[in-house]
Amino acid sequence: MxxxxxxxxxxxxxxxxxxxxxxxxxxxxxxxxxxxxxxxxxxxxxxxxxxxxxxxxxxxxxxxxxxxxxxxxxxxxxxxxxxxxxxxxxxxxxxxxxxxxxxxxxxxxxxxxxxxxxxxxxxxxxxxxxxxxxxxxxxxxKMQQQERIQALGLRNERFITELMHAPLQESTLMMQKDLFPKIQSGCFFVVKHGAKLAVENSLQSFEKETDSQFITHQVEDIIVVCFLASTILQRSDISQVARRLQQKLGDAVYVGIGSPTALFVEMPKSYEEAYEACMQLAADGKRQYGFLTKGKFQQSDEDVITRIEAIVEKGQQEETSRLFQKYQDKLTSADKEDLYIRLKNGLISRNIAPPAISFSSIKANQDWYTYLHLCSSKMREYYQSKSFMEQAKKFIHTHSQEAITLENAAASVNLSASYFSNVFKQEFGMNFIEYLTMIRMQKAKGLIEENVYSLKEISFMVGYKDPNYFSRVFKKYYKESPKQFQQAILRK
The missing domain is CATH 3.40.50.2300 (Response regulator)
Structure with a gap:
């Protein structure tokens, strides 16, 4: 009771x-x-x-x-x-x-x-x-508190993302007044080779000391930090914060600083400066933090094309568009054709179908944004699929003795069964059932060689409830029955 x-x-x-x-x-x-x-x-x-x-x-x-x-x-x-x-x-x-x-x-x-x-x-x-x-x-x-924190986090994420791109929308300025009504000025930091959690932990002490607020955002392999203050920021103030941040994170980290501004419409410019400063610092390798040095960081067209190609190959859509926008007017038609061919060949070499867009049809800059976005998306899907298939592979090996199905495996990586089936065959060269059978037969063969369990026990241990069916599958796979295979081992 x-x-x-x-x-x-x-x-x-x-x-x-x-x-x-x-x-x-x-x-x-x-x-x-x-x-x-x-x-x-x-x-x-x-x-x-x-x-x-x-x-x-x-x-x-x-x-x-x-x-x-x-x-x-x-x-x-x-x-x-x-x-x-x-x-x-x-x-x-x-x-x-x-x-x-x-x-x-x-x-x-x-x-x-x-x-x-x-x-x-x-x-x-x-x-x-x-x-x-x-x-x-x-x-x-606690659940309500978590939901509030998540909702605020999503709003902050949207706010910092919009602040990074010009021109600012009226809704962004309204959001600033709602979320941060006391803010008088702000700027951006861009951190390379840093971990988001480590950056956030390092900034907590600064918030208490400076009565300021920081929002962090991961953009592929960099951490973007939006620094918001209730006072008018000076370059010397933010330089000190950047220096202390870099010292806390270590010598392998570079912190680019954008100019402080009291006008929020200029925040996208601060982000651009911080990003370029960070890339400049990393390329130069002499300083770990600082502002952009004008006139020093000139890149050749070849360098720009190589950088865009590298970013596309990582599937970094946002940074691809940002970089192309910055250099689009400096690239010649020959440069752009070279970029088109490189990206197309990069996709084909990975057995990825390139976008069905000819070079001659890409005329305006907006056409280029579309093409670069499609190439980046395909690369991202490719790497995500590789990652998903590795997870699915582990799932199958772990649960191969159970009555798992294609739907179970697809659900384990949050993919639809039809899409999972296509990607799986493309990745492993066989369908799900063939792969599962291979794993089960390999395990069965190993267990028979150990000569510890009966064939009936092994049948159950590798996922077959019917020993007769297990025997038929084994014979089809190894050209002899489990009993024959066992006897051959014992005769050795």
Whole structure:
């Protein structure tokens, strides 16, 4: 019956919690602690308080998720302690414990949103249910908080992406006023050879010191940082931030700096400068951070074509368009034809069908953007497919002894069955069933050679429930039955 289930069985799927016990009766307090620790392995009792004053001190120090609070304690009583704690940390949940069944106490407790009121001596069932209710409430609040953070993250992602590209839309400026109403100026950093998480961790201390905000965004192999300040930024200020950021990230990292501006319509220009400065620093290899040095970073047409080709081969659509836009007027018709041929050959060499667009039909710059976008998309799909097929391969090897299907394998990499089937055959030169059979037969052959299990056991171990069918498949694959194969081994 349900009454006989342990507390732990009640709380399957619950989240970890930190609990503080405030109870003036030592025996009651220790008994409660023992019950919680024995039945709720994921719950930690972080402290015990013998009176209201101690409860207030420990709540500030330990920041528990939940407090079991006795109402009548010497000095400051439970309700007074709750009022004080609630003011300092309203996130803490309270479960009241009292020997008195008083409506007045319950009514007073409702002021602080307290929903659980346990009468002493509390039955274990009541304690379990109270804990489960609070767990469920905390879990719901955490999910809501995660959703809010994700929504804000998506808005920040959209904001920084729009700030990187000119001309700025009116909606971007409205978003800035909504998200960052106190911002007076900003600029961009571009970090090469850095990890996004390491960059974000390094920027946290700067936010506290400078009263500024940073938004990060990964663009292929670089990290873009948008620096937003509530004051007017000076070049010396952001140079110091860039220097400290680079020092935290290490000598292998380059940090390009864009000019600070109080006009948000100029933020795309700051990004362009930061990007070019970063590429300049990486090519020069003498400094790890700094602004763009004008006139020093001139590239030949050959260099530009090679860079565009390299970026397309990585499937970096955004950077491909940005780079071509920067140099489009400097490239001759011969340069562009050379670029077209290189990209086409690069796709063909990987058995990728190039876009059905002839060179003669690419006339305007917009035509080039379309062509480059298509080439980059095909390259990205190619590398994604390679990655997906490696994941699918691992899935098949891990689950080959199970009754897996093409649909199972496709679902494991979030692809449709039809698309997965086509890509799989292209990658491995055989269809899914042929590949699965090959894996199973190789495992069966190895198990027979070990001479530890019976043929019937091996049949089940490699995924065949019918030993006769397993025997037929094995014979078709190796030109002899499992029994014949086994006997041949034993004769050696």
């Amino acid at each position: 349900k009454e006989r289930l342990s507390a732990y069985e009640y709380r399957k799927g619950g989240i970890p919690m930190r609990i503080l016990l405030a109870e003036d009766e030592l025996i009651e307090r220790k008994a409660m602690r023992k019950f919680i620790e024995e039945n709720f392995p994921d719950i930690e009792v972080v402290a015990e308080a013998e009176n209201g004053r101690k409860a207030i001190e420990l709540a500030a120090k330990k920041s528990p998720d939940v407090m079991f609070m006795d109402i009548r304690m010497p000095g400051i009583n439970g309700l007074e302690a709750i009022e004080k704690i609630n003011t300092e940390n309203p996130a803490i949940k309270f479960i009241l414990v009292s020997a008195y069944d008083s409506f007045d106490y319950a009514k007073e407790a409702m002021r602080f949103g307290i929903k659980d009121y346990i009468l002493k001596p509390g039955r274990k069932e009541e304690i379990v249910k109270a804990i489960l209710r609070v767990q469920k409430e905390i879990e719901a609040e």
